[in-house]
Amino acid sequence: MLQAVGGWIGRLGRIWVEGQITDLNVRGGTVYLTLRDPVANMSVRVVGPRAVFEAAGPAVADGARVVLHAKPDFWINRGTFSLAALEVRPVGVGELLARLERLKRVLAAEGLFRPERKRPLPFLPRKVGLICGRDSDAEHDVLRNARRRWPAVAFQVENVAVQGSYAVGEVMEALRRLDADAEIDVIVIARGGGSMEDLLPFSDEALVRAVAACRTPVVSAIGHEQDTPLLDLVADVRASTPTDAAKKVVPDVREQLQYVRQLRDRGRRCLAGAVERELAWLKAMRSRPALADPIREIERQDERVLALRDRARRCLAAALDRAGDELTHTRARLVALSPAATLQRGYAIVQREDGAVVREAASVSAGERLLLRLADGRVAVTVSDGDRDGD
Numbered sequence: 502m503l504q505a506v507g508g509w510i511g512r513l514g515r516i517w518v519e520g521q522i523t524d525l526n527v528r529g530g531t532v533y534l535t536l537r538d539p540v541a542n543m544s545v546r547v548v549g550p551r552a553v554f555e556a557a558g559p560a561v562a563d564g565a566r567v568v569l570h571a572k573p574d575f576w577i578n579r580g581t582f583s584l585a586a587l588e589v590r591p592v593g594v595g596e597l598l599a600r601l602e603r604l605k606r607v608l609a610a611e612g613l614f615r616p617e618r619k620r621p622l623p624f625l626p627r628k629v630g631l632i633c634g635r636d637s638d639a640e641h642d643v644l645r646n647a648r649r650r651w652p653a654v655a656f657q658v659e660n661v662a663v664q665g666s667y668a669v670g671e672v673m674e675a676l677r678r679l680d681a682d683a684e685i686d687v688i689v690i691a692r693g694g695g696s697m698e699d700l701l702p703f704s705d706e707a708l709v710r711a712v713a714a715c716r717t718p719v720v721s722a723i724g725h726e727q728d729t730p731l732l733d734l735v736a737d738v739r740a741s742t743p744t745d746a747a748k749k750v751v752p753d754v755r756e757q758l759q760y761v762r763q764l765r766d767r768g769r770r771c772l773a774g775a776v777e778r779e780l781a782w783l784k785a786m787r788s789r790p791a792l793a794d795p796i797r798e799i800e801r802q803d804e805r806v807l808a809l810r811d812r813a814r815r816c817l818a819a820a821l822d823r824a825g826d827e828l829t830h831t832r833a834r835l836v837a838l839s840p841a842a843t844l845q846r847g848y849a850i851v852q853r854e855d856g857a858v859v860r861e862a863a864s865v866s867a868g869e870r871l872l873l874r875l876a877d878g879r880v881a882v883t884v885s886d887g888d889r890d891g892d
Contacts (some may be wrong), residue, residue: 510575510582518584519547519568521766522561523666536584537666538567547571557589564665566701568590601704605731608706613713620718622750626686628655629750630671630679630717635660637720639691639743646747652868654751655683668702673711673793680715681851687750688715690732690741690835691722712736722746770862844876 505517519534523544527533530551537544547569561567569589571584608614629647632638640658647654659675662668672690679685688711692703702708704725709731712719721736721742733739739747755780791798836842840850852872859865865884873880 510608512575515570515572515574517586518567520544521666522565522567525561525563529551536567539804542812544582546583546601547581547586548583549589550572553586554589557591559593561589568592601731604706605734606702608709608735610729610806613709614734618713622688622718622720622738625651625721625752626654628657628682628684628686630682630685630688631656631658631691632661632679632688633658633691633743634663634693636691637691639663639693642743643689643691643722643747646700646744647751648751650747650752654756657682664695664699664702669705669708673708676708676711676715676719680717685717687718687720689720689722689738689743689746690742690747691745692724693726694725700724700728700730703732708732709735720746720750782826841842843876847876 518536520538521539524535525532532549532551532554534547535544536547537713548799549571557567567589569584569586570588570590574583574585575581576583612618612755631640631643633643634661640660644656644658647656659679661671661675663672676688676690677689691705692700700723703721712721712732713735718737720738720740720744721730721733722740723730723732726741739748740749786792844850850873852874853859855869859871865871868883869884871882871884873882
């Protein structure tokens with residue numbers, strides 16, 4: 502069966518393969534290495550003559566990216582697959598930059614660099630996760646400057662490889678552990694300066710996507726200010742240096758104390774100003790006549806009430822006088838028009854027994870009893886025939 506597999510692989514043609522060199526080992530005239538795909542996390546053993554690799558120049562070393570022209574080979578005795586190198590070509594800086602630019606455009610089109618997806622850093626994190634090289638300057642810079650600014654800050658440091666073939670995998674694993682820790686409020690990925698090839702792991706697509714998927718805010722502090730790996734673009738905050746990352750992650754306790762003092766002084770001034778305004782208002786209110794001499798105001802109102810009372814009395818007296826005069830005039834008119842006044846002058850009113858007034862002599866018949874109403878009483882009379890006179 503293995504012979505059949507070896508025969509089938511042996512019939513395959515030559516291929517071009519690109520990857521990153523790891524585990525480079527030279528034994529006599531033969532070179533053994535592992536060619537790793539940093540994106541897919543796959544690798545293959547490569548064997549080739551030493552002269553082939555020396556022809557490619559000193560750029561062929563651990564961590565270098567190369568393109569191999571090789572023939573697939575299958576070792577039947579061991580049952581392993583490998584590539585027999587026929588030609589080696591280092592991947593140039595220009596090609597790397599072009600690939601990074603293409604990857605940058607792809608990630609930007611997916612929205613991984615959009616400002617609105619970036620999360621703000623907490624004001625004072627409970628614990629800061631730090632991913633950096635072991636005993637590196639970047640680690641010392643971040644810890645020293647952060648603790649100088651806020652001595653009580655807590656760190657969880659994850660030491661990983663920050664260059665070479667293992668850098669991407671170790672950084673991603675440390676990132677996964679820190680992101681899963683609920684106490685970690687912010688993650689800092691720090692590395693000192695270096696060549697573009699040294700910083701290539703921080704432009705790896707898998708690492709960039711892992712940072713974009715983190716739930717914890719990530720601060721990128723890779724290299725110097727002029728270095729811009731793709732990790733800087735996808736991180737929530739970019740720091741120009743590890744020292745700058747420490748300044749962005751934790752506040753300065755001295756600045757915060759000064760800020761608190763300023764706010765306290767401002768609060769005191771505002772409160773003092775408000776109290777002074779209220780005291781001035783109270784003083785102005787107390788200086789008003791109603792409050793300065795309340796008895797005088799009562800006396801003034803009493804004088805006003807007395808004046809209104811006297812005015813009402815005068816008005817009522819005048820109205821009563823006018824009504825009395827009018828009543829007197831009305832009484833005089835009634836007296837003048839009253840029948841009793843006529844009777845006082847000697848006149849009499851002739852009435853029948855039913856009370857009807859006799860107005861014509863012709864209407865009276867002989868023998869009819871009449872009543873004469875005089876001023877001081879009534880007299881009953883009987884009409885005789887000789888008494889009637891039509892004139």
